[in-house]
Amino acid sequence: MKRIKTLETRNLCDSAKTGGCGECQTSCQSACKTSCGIANQQCE
């Protein structure tokens, strides 16, 4: 039986080859203004 289910995630090692455009939203410009929420951002 399968005991492990891997969720679909963005592979961070792969993103080192394709990412870094810098166009995504600055986290402090979103909702919080006090608790940095970089993980809550999306790729542009």
Added chain:
Amino acid sequence: MIHRYTLDGLHIVVDVCSGSVHLVDEVAYDIIGLYDQGAVRGEIVRAMLEKYAGRPDVTEEDLEDCCDDVEELQRTGKLFAPDVFEPIAGALKDKSAGVVKALCLHVAHTCNLNCSYCFASQGKYHGDRAVMSFEVGKQALDFLMDHSGSRTNLEVDFFGGEPLMNWDVVKDLVRYARSVEKERGKNFRFTLTTNGMLIDDEVIDFANREMHNVVLSLDGRKEIHDRCRVDYAGEGSWERIVPKFQKFVQAREGKEYYMRGTFTHANPDFLKDIQCMLDLGFTQLSMEPVVCAPGDPAALTEEDLPVVLEQYEELARLMAKRRKEGRPFTFYHYMLDLSGGPCVYKRVSGCGSGTEYMAVTPWGDLYPCHQFVGEEKYKLGDVWQGVTAPAIQAEFAQCNVYARPECRDCWARLYCSGGCAANAYHATGAITGVYEQGCELFRKRMECAIALEAARTLEEA
């Protein structure tokens, strides 16, 4: 490095450096834990046969299969992936050195409320009352466009104090930006943060046309909100602003907004405030722990922390329940796009304060972010001369997840990116310090957010 935890019966394994998330049963949970401790396969199989001796589904063959799966995940870089990102920690900032893409415009260093917990000392930022002129604001927008390099998306937040106390200038600045953005090849995204007191139909119409996002300050229950958010006569503001916010949000017709609340020592049971906002018809919520000096009456205490941590779990349960009922709502810090989240460059380089993001005072001075305004030693320059304190900017450029030794052993480091420099500074006196209480709350939020995504995956399977 991995992080294993169980929440509401879900066994979850987070692989820190690949970003992979695995939903496992209790047997696989134990097996992965033993691999993490360095146990070898034979030992693991024997230990599991002993532990689960009464379970007919746990056979030697089954355990060997599970070990195969674990080793395959490791081979494909989805489990126990090494941290190879330190060499690129400065890459994004190096590549975009001198590029600015976001400004927080302090259009008003004055406020019509007198909130007791205000980090900005009632909007004055420890200085004199002031409002930004159109000329200063225009120069700030020109500075942003001139220094934005190849960036297309430029973000400007109208902030204060209370920005609606300088509303005509806000509108003129938006019109100016719109008049030049196409020829400059830019796309402005405006945000308005307001306490709501001066919202009227004209504000709603303009903001809903031009503001990409609006952040509306509401702390939840009337007695909680009015405890801190009072006018200069000491009168609470809840009854005056809630109807305005309801009208504003209804008129946005699906455009982004956030009800932005702060919880303090007075309401560590902040889920009641979330529920209050839901009852008022708001569904895009952000409720943040207060950040203030430890001795402040509003500060969360050690005794509050277990309550807050439990509230975060209860919040996740409420979100899952309402999602199943077809009445979903969003909570900013539980928004986690596992497949479309930030790239690793963003995750290791931090929020960009002091480099790609700066705050502008009403008289045009530049600071690393809105929370450093008024800290004279952190003044970066001004909108006419640009950055004239490169040493301060360099300090912020080097502020990344690897700049803090304490972060190296933290499983959540690629979710928080080292955390907020301002929070660290106010808690420890150094921008590369670690705000421990904030870290503990952050890790709990991430556990809940990941569990919510895992539960959603199960529901959709």
